[in-house]
Amino acid sequence: MDRQAVHDDYERVRRTFHRLLDTASEAALARATSGTRWNNEQLLWHMLFGYVVTLRLLFLVRVFGRLPAVVGKGFARALDASTAPFDLINYLGPRGAVKVYGRRRMGDAFDRVIDSLHRRLAAEPEAALTRGMHYPMRWDPFFKDFMTLADIYRYPTQHFDHHHAQLTLDGGH
DSSP states (O other): OOHHHHHHHHHHHHHHHHHHHHHOOHHHHHSBOSSSSSBHHHHHHHHHHHHHHHHHHHHHHHHHTTSOHHHHHHHHHHHHHTHHHHHHHHHHHHHHHHHHOOHHHHHHHHHHHHHHHHHHHHHOOGGGGGOEEEOOTTTOTTOOSEEEHHHHHHHHHHHHHHHHTTOOTTSOO
């Protein structure tokens, strides 16, 4: 794993996220996105949440990566079976969260989570990066059946870049 490339990607998305927050008008934030049921502000929050949830995914890999593979496979199957409620919560979460978080709080939260990921990645023992677990493949297009800790560190930027292309802050689709 090229740690520096991951660190560089975290900084690229930090700059992008702040630029998007700082330059978007209220009307642009309220505009519908392309390919989602959210508006731009809700999708930005969802993009932030992809980084927040990564901290929990790192914890899961540390736990399930030490257990027999059958346990992790069972957990992933159980999560896949709960895709419908997950999708509903995943959809409704940003709709409510933007009412609590404003631009400033979203930007501050983004900085805190990026800083935390930088620290964790820098301190990660090389051998730990190969530990992994099974994931619910129906929950996210970037989840693979088996993902290592290194994969999880790269995941939120893949998620961010995918959704960045769906924003319509400039008025286009």
